[in-house]
Amino acid sequence: xxxxxxxxxxxxxxxxxxxxxxxxxxxxxxxxxxxxxxxxxxxxxxxxxxxxxxxxxxxxxxxxxxxxxxxxxxxxxxxxxxxxxxxxxxxxxxxxxxxxxxxxxxxxxxxxxxxxxxxxxxxxxxxxxxxxxxxxxxxxxxxxxxxxxxxxxxxxxxxxxxxxxxxxxxxxxxxxxxxxxxxxxxxxx
Numbered sequence: 001x002x003x004x005x006x007x008x009x010x011x012x013x014x015x016x017x018x019x020x021x022x023x024x025x026x027x028x029x030x031x032x033x034x035x036x037x038x039x040x041x042x043x044x045x046x047x048x049x050x051x052x053x054x055x056x057x058x059x060x061x062x063x064x065x066x067x068x069x070x071x072x073x074x075x076x077x078x079x080x081x082x083x084x085x086x087x088x089x090x091x092x093x094x095x096x097x098x099x100x101x102x103x104x105x106x107x108x109x110x111x112x113x114x115x116x117x118x119x120x121x122x123x124x125x126x127x128x129x130x131x132x133x134x135x136x137x138x139x140x141x142x143x144x145x146x147x148x149x150x151x152x153x154x155x156x157x158x159x160x161x162x163x164x165x166x167x168x169x170x171x172x173x174x175x176x177x178x179x180x181x182x183x184x185x186x187x188x189x
Contacts, residue, residue: 006044006054009034013055018098022052022109049115056106056119059099060126066092067130081134082152082183086176089156093163093172100160127153140186148186155179 012034016025027048031038045051070088071081093100110117128149135145159179163170 002044005036005040009036009041009044009051010055010058013051014098014102017055017102017105022105027051049113052106052109052113053115053119055102056116056123059103060119060123062099063123064126064130067127071130071134073133078134078138079184079187082131083180085131085134085152086156086180089159090172090176093160097164100164104161104164124153138187144186148183152179152183155182 009030012030013025015033016029020026020029025048027041028038030051031041034041041051045054066088067085070084072084073081076084106116106120110120131149131152135148138145140148156179159170159172159175162175163172
């Protein structure tokens with residue numbers, strides 16, 4: 001039962017942050033969204049920061065689990081896994097917009113909150129490691145191979161940022177196809 005309550009609280013936190021941003025999020029708003037009392041909310045998460053850390057941990061776990069479904073080093077070649085990484089992000093942008101909005105808000109919060117900053121840094125490290133694992137056996141120039149995970153994360157986050165602010169103008173399919181083709185060129189050199 002405690003897991004159900006904490007999951008409901010975390011779901012409510014995501015909803016409130018997506019709507020109000022972290023700076024506008026209040027514990028009473030989360031309690032109301034979770035349809036629980038504020039005292040019960042504080043029982044599980046004594047402070048707003050405890051709640052923010054729990055949510056970012058859950059988001060990271062979700063992203064990592066989804067990535068494990070997308071990337072299969074035994075089944076797919078590196079180029080196919082790269083396409084899968086891009087497809088995974090495109091799907092996230094289209095289906096889970098709230099997660100991306102909240103992720104950007106965590107980035108902003110990380111500029112003033114050291115704990116959130118460290119959690120966010122870890123999230124990016126895990127993401128880049130997944131890309132490094134895909135590229136491990138490729139014959140790409142070592143300097144390029146070292147920076148490619150940073151470039152790919154930037155391409156994916158840039159797609160989120162541009163699409164979320166102007167869906168009518170930004171074509172995700174074309175963007176990710178061009179991004180994929182650009183990354184493939186690194187294999188040719």
